[in-house]
Amino acid sequence: MKHFTEEEMIAHYYSEGFSKAEAERHLQACPQCAQAYADLSKLLGSMPASDLPLRDSEYGAQVWQSIQRSLQPYEPKQKRRFYWPRFAYAAACLLFLAGAFRAGRMWEHAHSKPLVAGAEQQTKQRVVLFVLDSHLDRSERLLVQLNHAGGEADDVDFRLQAEAQQLLSDNQLYRQSAAQANDPLLDAALDHLERVLVEVANSGSELTSRDIASIQKEMNTPGLLFQIRVLRARVSEPRTNAHAIPKGANT
C-alpha cells in the first residue's frame, strides 16, 4: 500500500488535489496514514488566527479622516466636442490611406508569398530563441551567484533581489508561452525557476546567507541550474541551425 506524502495530506486537509472520497477510504484502511493525518489535523486545528482586535463601526470614517487630506480630487473628463465636417474629412483621408496601404500589402503578398512567409517564420523563430536564450543565460548567472553565496558567513548583497524581480516578470511570460506551446520540459523548468525567483525577490531588502542556504536546500537550486544548462544547450542548437538555413536557401 502506498502511503500518503506530507504534501498529499496537506492538500487533503485543505480539500485540494485529489478525490476526497478516495483519500478518506485510504485513511480508513491505513492506520499509519490515519495517525499522521490526525497529528497534522490536530496541529493545523490548533492554529486559529490570533484574536482579531475589534474595530467599531466608526473605523472606516476614522481611516477616511486620516487619509482624505492627502488625496487630490480627480479632474472630471472633458466631454469632447466633435467638429463633424472636419472630422469626416480627416476620417475619409485616413480610410483612403489605409485602403491604399492594404491593397499594396496584398499585391506584394500575392507576388512573393512563399519566400516571405518562410523568411518571416525563420526570423520570428530566431528572435524567440535569442530572447529565451538571453533569459536563461541571466537566470543561470543568478543561480550560480546564489549557489556560491550560501556559504558566506555575512550578509550577502549581490543585488540578487533586483535581478530576481526583473527576471520574475519575464519568466512568467515565458512560462505561459511554454505551456501554450505544449513544451512540458521548458514549462516545468520555468515553473521551478519562478518559485526560486519569487523567494529571492520577496526576501526583504537584505538577503542573508541563511536565507540563501535555506532557498538552496528547499528548492534544490543546484538541480535547477543543471536543468537550465540543459535547456540552454537545447535552445542554442536550433538557433545555430536557424542561422544555417537561410544560407542554404539562397544558393
Place this chain on the structure above:
Amino acid sequence: MGNDDYMLIRSVLAGEKDAYGLLVARHSQSVFRVAFRITENEADADEVVQEAFLRGYRKLQDFDARSNFGTWIYRIAMNCALDVLNKQKSQTVVPIAQDYDSELPTVQLADRAAGPDRLLLSQEIETRRHAAMGKLTPTERVAFVMRHMEDHSTEEIAGALGIAPNSAKQAVFRAVQKLRQSLAPLWVRS
C-alpha cells in the same frame, strides 16, 4: 454591493472625492482583518489599511470595471502588508531562534500580553505560534494566512501574489512544514 461600488468609483473619477470615503467605510473592516492576520500587529495593520486605501485611490483609474472592488483593494492591502513584513525583516538586528530550545539564550518576539499568567500553556502556545509564523518567508506567510485563515483557493492566492498556482500551493506546503517542525514538539509534550 459590487454595482454600488462601481457607481461610487465613477463618482470619484468624476471628481467627487468624498465618494471614496464611502468605499473606505464599506471595506475598511475586511482590509483591517487581512492586514492584521498577516502583520499580527495592530499598529502595523492600521498603517497597512491607510496605505492600501491611499494606493487604491491613486490607482483607481486603472480599476477594471469587471472586477470586484473588495477583491481589488484586498489584494492591494496584501501587498502593503508584504512590504511591511519585508521592511521589518530588513530592520531585524537579532535573529529569532530557528528552533525553540528553552536552554538556549534566544531572543523571543515581544509578548503583547505580558503579565503574571504568562507561564500558562495557552500563552506559551501563542508565543511559539507567533515565533513560528515569524520564521516563514513573507510569501509563505501570506499564502498560509490566505489559505488557512481566510480560506482562499490556490488560484486566488496565486492571483493575489502574482505567481503561478503551483508556486502558491508549494508556498502553503512549505509554510505548513515549517510550522509543523516548530510546533509539533509542543503537542507531543502537552
